[in-house]
Amino acid sequence: MVAALAAATDHSGLGAICHLDSDSGIAAAMAMERERITEHVRFSARPFAGVPTLAKDLGGPFAGxxxxxxSHALEGRAEGSADSDIARRFRDAGFCLFGLTTSPEFGLSLASEPARGPICRNPLDPARTAGGSSGGAAAAVASGIVAIAHATDAGGSIRVPAACCGLVGLKPTRGAMPGGPLFGNHLGGIASEMAVCRSVRDTALIFQTLRGKAKGPYADPVAPDHSESKFRIGFLTGTGALYPTDDERCQTVTEATRVLEADGHKVVPLKWETLEKSAATSQRVFAGIVSVNLARLADSAAIDMELAEPLSRAFAERGHRMAGTELWGILNDALHVSYNVWALFETVDCILTPMLSFAPPAIGSFPTDHVDTELHLDRMATFAPLASLANVSGFPAITLPFGRAKDGLPLPVQLLAPMGHEPVLLAVAARLEAEERWHHRFPVAGLAA
Known part of the structure; x- marks a missing residue:
């Protein structure tokens, strides 16, 4: 914990942490040490005993x-008096929390640069974004302040920052993570909570540690038997003319398929048209759901939208203008996305795609001081055209770096699989990670480089 707190100070210029509570972190670490000495059996059951971590300033609350x-609109509210379900599981796993990471206002951007500050920068190039909305979490992990940080994903918000910063990010199957008592369905089921990590190993362990019966409307998915080690892997190297992916990132997918094919997996080329309509529909569904959610928040007594950023107010107004019949159509569209993607998995076990269309852009590329919601949505779709597909469909997706670009930044890929098939994603991701085409630039605080 001492090393993590020191690293937080050393890397304060990154803007990864928006709320630091050293006393809470030290108290948690001391309590874990006392447990190690006096209650060894209980301590040994905690897979992350004593590991420092940070929670995202968005999602299920962590008590205290x-x-x-x-957002300025939520400042001054009392601290949470009780843990959310996932917060409790973080603590039960042995994590020691000492702060909150930066997110954009209400998670509405693929950059983490809220007007209230701080501006979150990419540790690999501070002139560029660390992504959003879990940008602070990704910057904290990539810079080595912590090895793992809590994160949420409603439209790519775990995977995009992980991709920007050279990390592994898993968006779990809908319902796999506990969402109670408040988080489970506040975004129509498109949001999930988990973490950003530095390795597939850590991702697999935290997934197994946190998952379980959710207090919400979705059944807990049961992972099928994956005793067969060879998979049918569909792959997509491009993302069409409207949101094109650059050559370097397309080539990275091709390189990954070569590795997997040489390993005995069957690789199946897919055309962009196979996913184009579902991707576009997913973006529209995401826009509708977040707009209605912000309209609901604006109507509550808990928030003063006059203090919110212009773009957030514009999304809330967009939600207020939406008729019930339009929202109903959006929810039905989401079901069609799930159905159409399910159909693809009749012929393949997972799908390999680019994660980002181009390198993380400069700070300021996703401004929120305007009211053009369509422009903002288009900017996000241009950067990560396949990000929201997993959220709207409910399927799990993982991103990991698979190479280094000419500018030294990571070249990420994404894998999607059917409901409950995280073991497939983790197995394929582990095989790609074993190629060691990416190495972290910063060691974890307190550990040898």
Whole structure:
């Protein structure tokens, strides 16, 4: 914990942490040490005993820590008096929390640069974004402040920052993570909570540690038997003319398929047209759901939208204008996305795609001081055209770096699989990771380089 707190100070210029509570972190670490000495059996059952971590300033609350969601509109609210279900599981696993990470206001951006501050920068190139909305979490992990950080994903918000910063990010199957008592369905089921990590190993362990019966409307998915080690892997190297992916990132997918094919997996080329309609529909569904959610928040007594950023107010107004019949159509569209993607998995076990269309852009590329919601949505779709597909369909997806670009930044890929098939994603991701085409630039605080 001492090393993590020192690293937080050393890397404060990254803007990864928006709320630091050293006393809570030290108290948690000391309590874990006392447990190690006096209750060895209980301590040994905690897979992350004593590991420092940070929670995202958005998502299920952690008792004793505020949730401002990157907004002036929520400042001054009392700190949470009780843990959410996933917060409790983080603590039960042995994690020691000492702060909150930066997110954009209400998670509305693929950059983490809230007007209330701080501006979150990419540790690999501070002139560029660390992504959003879990940008602070990704920056903290990539810089080595912590090895693992809590994160949420409603439209790519775990995977995009992980991709920007050279990390592994898993968006779990809908319902696999506990979402109670408040988080489970507040975004129509498109949001999931988990973490950003530095390795597939850590991702697999935290997934197994946190998952379980959710207090919400979705059944707990049961992972099928994956005793067969060879998979049918569909792959997509491009993302069409409207949101094109650059050559370097297309080539990275091709290189990954070569490795997997040489390993005995069957690789199946897919055309962009196979996913184009579902991707476009997913973006529209995401826009509708977040707009209605912000309209609902604006109508509550808990928030003063006059203090919110212009773009957030514009999304809330968009939600207020939406008729019930339009929202109903959006929810039906989401079901069609799930059905159409399910159909693809009749012929393949997982799908390999680019994660980002181009390198993380400069700070300021996703401004929120305007009211053009369509422009903002288009900017996000241009950067990560396949990000929201997993959220709207409910399927699990994982990103990991598979190479280094000419500019030294990571070249990420994404894998999607059917409901409950995280073991497939983790197995394929582990095989790609074993190629060692990416190495972390910063060691974890307190550990040898």
């Amino acid at each position: 820590f505020p949730v401002n969601a990157g």
